[in-house]
Amino acid sequence: MAVLDPTNQLPAIEWQTRDRVHTLASRFQSATGLHLKVRPTGGRRTCAQQNTIYAQGRETPGDVVTYASGCTSWHVLGRAVDVDPVDASGRGQPESAYAKAGAIWQAMGGVWGGAFPGFPDIGHFEWHPGLTIAQACPSPQYCASIEASIQTVMPFGRYAFVGAAVAAVGYLGYRGWQWWRR
Numbered sequence: 001m002a003v004l005d006p007t008n009q010l011p012a013i014e015w016q017t018r019d020r021v022h023t024l025a026s027r028f029q030s031a032t033g034l035h036l037k038v039r040p041t042g043g044r045r046t047c048a049q050q051n052t053i054y055a056q057g058r059e060t061p062g063d064v065v066t067y068a069s070g071c072t073s074w075h076v077l078g079r080a081v082d083v084d085p086v087d088a089s090g091r092g093q094p095e096s097a098y099a100k101a102g103a104i105w106q107a108m109g110g111v112w113g114g115a116f117p118g119f120p121d122i123g124h125f126e127w128h129p130g131l132t133i134a135q136a137c138p139s140p141q142y143c144a145s146i147e148a149s150i151q152t153v154m155p156f157g158r159y160a161f162v163g164a165a166v167a168a169v170g171y172l173g174y175r176g177w178q179w180w181r182r
Contacts, residue, residue: 002022002025002036003025003038003083004036004090006038007038009038009043009044009081010081012044013078014044014077014151015153017078017126017127017128020110021036021125024105024108027104027108028085028100028101031104032100033087034085034097036083037085037086038082039083041053042082042083043075043082044075044076044078044150045076047076047143050071054066054067054069054073067119070137070140070143071142071143072137076143078150080127081125082121082125084098084123085097085100085101099114099122101125102115102122102125109127109129110126110127110129111126111127112124112125113126
């Protein structure tokens with residue numbers, strides 16, 4: 001398996017993001033022979049968890065590790081994951097491995113934290129094509145309600161559309177047959 005998720009972070013991630021992480025891991029493994037390991041706090045976070053991380057280096061001891069609080073983090077929205085490249089024994093890899101994963105991710109259409117200007121985060125990967133954080137989180141004070149709206153399974157609607165199209169073609173075909181028989 002290309003994605004190692006020992007703390008079971010991926011099931012809570014928004015379904016499209018999770019699918020893209022699996023695609024990234026597969027492509028990365030094919031290119032390098034390495035795996036991607038999800039960090040223990042590298043998946044979806046609650047607003048409270050994100051705010052605790054945001055406080056680090058500001059209100060609590062330690063270095064600043066994020067510039068996003070509450071639902072202004074793609075992690076809270078289920079559209080970001082933090083991973084580390086590892087070999088078969090679980091040993092971490094140099095920055096060049098992160099850069100390879102980042103290049104694959106960007107080619108897929110994702111946002112790689114290693115490309116953040118002024119504050120690179122080489123293990124951070126976001127998936128939100130065409131969506132801005134302001135669109136996804138228009139009211140940060142309602143963070144909890146936004147957390148509840150994250151879809152972790154593929155919606156039925158994708159297949160419902162195909163079913164409706166097939167039904168419409170079938171109906172029109174039937175109506176056309178009746179008209180032709182007159």
